[in-house]
Amino acid sequence: MRILFITPILVPPILWAGSHRVVYDISKALSKRGHEVIVLTSDIINIKEKKKINSKIDTCNHVKIVRNKIVNFKLTEITGMTISTDIMAFLKKALKDFDVVHAHEYRTYENIVLHHYAKKYDITYLLQAHGSLRRDDPKRSLKWVYDIFFGYSLLKDASKVIALTPTEAEQYMSMGVPKEKIAIIPNGIDLSEYAELPPKGSFKKKFNIPxxxxxxxxxxxxxKIKGVDFLIRAYAYLKNKMDFKDAVLVIVGPDDGYLSEVKSLMHDLSVSNSVLFTGLLSEKDKIKACTDASIVAYLGPFExxxxxSLEAAACETPVIVAQETPMAEIVNRGKFGFSVKYGDVISLASMLHRVLSDKELTENLGRNGRRYVFNNFDWSKITEKYEQVYGEVTNDKR
Structure with missing residues (x-):
């Protein structure tokens, strides 16, 4: 099949958001199975840092990436969307040439343009929101506006929508999508990257951690929505109130507008000297970080x-996540970590202390996680589910 993926940002190997990683991994997996995959995206690397990539077309792991030039960063910052005139020309000319059109993420400029041309030329498309349907965050008013003018029509006219979990399927249904149009397909990870883990200590050595x-x-x-402040408060309690001095908190990832507040909180809680910020790391260095970590905390309440969490488990590292999230169910089922009520600082600090103080527990959770992930989240198996959905859509077209 000739498959078109549409997504706002994709610049491998700089995959700083989960959805970027998923889009790239699905593309690679489909390509390995003989499909021709083209990804239509913008020329942005990072909106906050105003970074762009110069190449118009790239090929990575047999996946062709076509980049549209955005109008300007100011407009992107104001709207939160990668607005480009190039995408209109591409879709007008080439949309009819694909067997499958698969839109990734939900409230995007690309989806507005796709919907227009799909209606005009009677083209079917799939939509995968990647967890972006919710409106219970500081941008809820802007999200309402998008939904009223574009979103509900986009969902209504999609041939199929893909949900990560039953919870996301319910979110689709609450927005008017019939149950029969929803396919539930979990994310996976590229297990080939975790087949042989790096030697213990390589990350600590690189960043001068004893x-x-x-x-x-x-x-x-x-x-702000990722729970970093919650983690820092619990770490401060662990260090200052529980007198556990043998742990360093390492924060890996790009600033998304919250770094100054995080550093101010660290200063107020007197933990600045024992928190390390690395910025964005390569995939290899992230695996080294997970391998050296005693525990990975991923506490966003809206995840x-x-x-x-799956990547950490593949590295035999236990995890802590927020309760009442889809990942909490997976972690509990696989017995490779714990879940905590979001905002309960003392409970989180106590869980951290328990794991950090019990080597046997840490090793058991680690072994459970690696085994569970390798048995259940291999992209090669999950890709078959995408092919099945694509087959249903193309058969419907005929």
Whole structure:
């Protein structure tokens, strides 16, 4: 099949958001199975840092990436969307040439343009929101506006929508999508990257962390909704109130507008000297970080999935996630970590202390996680589910 993916940002190997990683991994997996995959995206690398990539067309792992030039960064910052005139020309000319059109994420400019031309030329498309349907965050008013003018029509006219979990399927239904149009397909990870783990200590050596120090690791964007402040408060309680001095908190990921507040909080809680910020790391260095960590904390209360937890488990590292999230169910089922009520600082600090103080527990959770992830989240198996959905859509077209 000739498959078109549409997504706002994709610049491998700089995959700083979970959805970027998923889009790229699905593309690679489909390509390996003989499909021709073209990804239509923007020329942005990072909106906050105003970074762009110069190449118009790239090929990575047999996946062709076509980039549209955005109008300007100011307009992107104001709207939160990668607005480009190039995408209109591409879709007008080439949309009819694909067997499958698969739109990734939900409230995007690309989806507005896709919907227009799909209606005009009677083209079917699939939509995968990647957990972006919710409206219970500071941008809820803007999200309402998008939904009223574009979103509900976009969902209504999609041939199929893909949900990560039953919870996301319910969110689709609450927005008017019939149950029969929803396919539930979980995310996976590229297990070939975790087949042979790096030697213990390589990350600590690179960042001058003493060998006897334990690492509490956060991997992800530094954003208010990600629970970084919750983790820092618990770390401060662990260090200052529970007198556990043998752990360093390592925060890996790009600033997404919240770094200054995080540093101010660290200063107020007197933990600045024992928190390390690495910025964005390569995939290899992230695996080294997970391998050296004693525990990975990924505590966003609105996380639709949370690939970080699966990646940590693949490295034999236990995880802590927020309760009442889809990943909490997976972690509990696989017995490779714990879940905590979001905002309960003392409970989180106590869980951290328990894991950091019990080597046997840490090793058991680690073994459970690696086994569970390798048995259930291999992209090669999950890709078959995408092919099945694509087949249903193309058969419907005929």
């Amino acid at each position: 060998e006897d120090r334990k690492i509490i690791l956060y991997l992800g964007r530094i954003h 639709p999935y949370g690939l970080v």
